[in-house]
Amino acid sequence: MTIAIIGAGNMGGAVLAGLLEAGHSPESVIVVEAREEQAAALREKHGIRTLPATDAAAEADVVVLAVKPYGVVPVLQSIASALREGTTVVSLAAGVPTSAMEPAVPDGVSVVRVMPNTPALVGEGMSAVAGGAKATPEAVAAAADLMGAVGKVVTVPESQIDAVTAISGSGPAYVFLVAEAWIEAGVHLGLTRDDATTLVIQTLTGSAKLLESGTHPAILREQVTSPGGTTAAALGALEKGGLRAAFLEATRAAYVRSQELS
Numbered sequence: 500m501t502i503a504i505i506g507a508g509n510m511g512g513a514v515l516a517g518l519l520e521a522g523h524s525p526e527s528v529i530v531v532e533a534r535e536e537q538a539a540a541l542r543e544k545h546g547i548r549t550l551p552a553t554d555a556a557a558e559a560d561v562v563v564l565a566v567k568p569y570g571v572v573p574v575l576q577s578i579a580s581a582l583r584e585g586t587t588v589v590s591l592a593a594g595v596p597t598s599a600m601e602p603a604v605p606d607g608v609s610v611v612r613v614m615p616n617t618p619a620l621v622g623e624g625m626s627a628v629a630g631g632a633k634a635t636p637e638a639v640a641a642a643a644d645l646m647g648a649v650g651k652v653v654t655v656p657e658s659q660i661d662a663v664t665a666i667s668g669s670g671p672a673y674v675f676l677v678a679e680a681w682i683e684a685g686v687h688l689g690l691t692r693d694d695a696t697t698l699v700i701q702t703l704t705g706s707a708k709l710l711e712s713g714t715h716p717a718i719l720r721e722q723v724t725s726p727g728g729t730t731a732a733a734l735g736a737l738e739k740g741g742l743r744a745a746f747l748e749a750t751r752a753a754y755v756r757s758q759e760l761s
């Protein structure tokens with residue numbers, strides 16, 4: 500299967516690196532990048548080919564669109580004549596519905612929307628897949644397989660993609676912001692920045708692994724919280740600071756923004 504990735508920036512680059520790491524051969528991956536300097540760097544680093552968009556589209560079985568949302572329909576229009584019947588177009592863009600993309604591609608080309616996240620770079624991505632009205636079940640399965648190489652995959656109705664964007668698409672940034680603030684808090688308490696960083700990252704990693712065991716987060720939290728102890732004091736401060744309300748508001752803002760982008 501030949502995969503063309505159009506736009507190898509933060510997200511497209513993460514999928515590219517994740518696919519290669521997962522064992523996709525560099526010969527089977529074509530990248531389209533607007534700037535030759537960036538294309539040359541990718542050829543050098545990954546041993547993949549770079550081609551103009553129409554040549555890549557003509558050769559690919561799956562075309563992954565990882566340009567900014569406003570670029571999606573113009574790029575599709577520019578490659579439409581090159582797309583072969585049976586090709587699957589996978590859009591990673593936030594906010595662009597399949598109903599806006601399908602009119603830009605010829606009949607027989609399936610459009611599938613995927614909302615991934617950047618941990619795909621290390622094979623720990625989270626992707627939600629939704630087929631457009633004209634997508635074949637095989638195309639939806641191909642998109643799920645592709646993203647399965649770089650992490651977990653769920654299939655959702657397209658009406659839920661904005662919610663997925665707010666939860667897992669943007670989600671890594673919430674974790675990184677918390678990590679940043681948490682490390683800085685350690686420095687405020689007199690730890691070296693290196694030690695604070697190690698303590699926070701390992702606490703996040705260990706806690707994520709405990710969560711993966713399937714125990715409910717509330718139970719795991721209770722196991723840390725001694726009555727009248729240090730954790731209860733900290734959690735009280737976080738609740739007073741409006742942590743839960745802030746999460747509701749933040750994810751609602753991302754959801755609304757995702758709808759606006761369409």
Ligand SMILES: NC(=O)C1=CN([C@@H]2O[C@H](COP(=O)(O)OP(=O)(O)OC[C@H]3O[C@@H](n4cnc5c(N)ncnc54)[C@H](OP(=O)(O)O)[C@@H]3O)[C@@H](O)[C@H]2O)C=CC1
Nearest residue numbers: 506507508509510531532533565566567568591592593615
């Ligand atoms: N970043 C993330 O965490 C996530 C992003 N997404 C979605 O992924 C998409 C890309 O986002 P992100 O990676 O952050 O953005 P970036 O700006 O990092 O990447 C976009 C890339 O596309 C290139 N590009 C732009 N136009 C073209 C074109 N016509 N042909 C080929 N390449 C082109 C850009 O090149 P240049 O820099 O030269 O303009 C850039 O390298 C967006 O639609 C976003 O909604 C989805 C989930 C998560």
Ligand SMILES: O=C(O)[C@@H]1CCC=N1
Nearest residue numbers: 592593664668669670
């Ligand atoms: O911020 C954004 O719009 C993109 C979509 C999800 C993550 N990054």
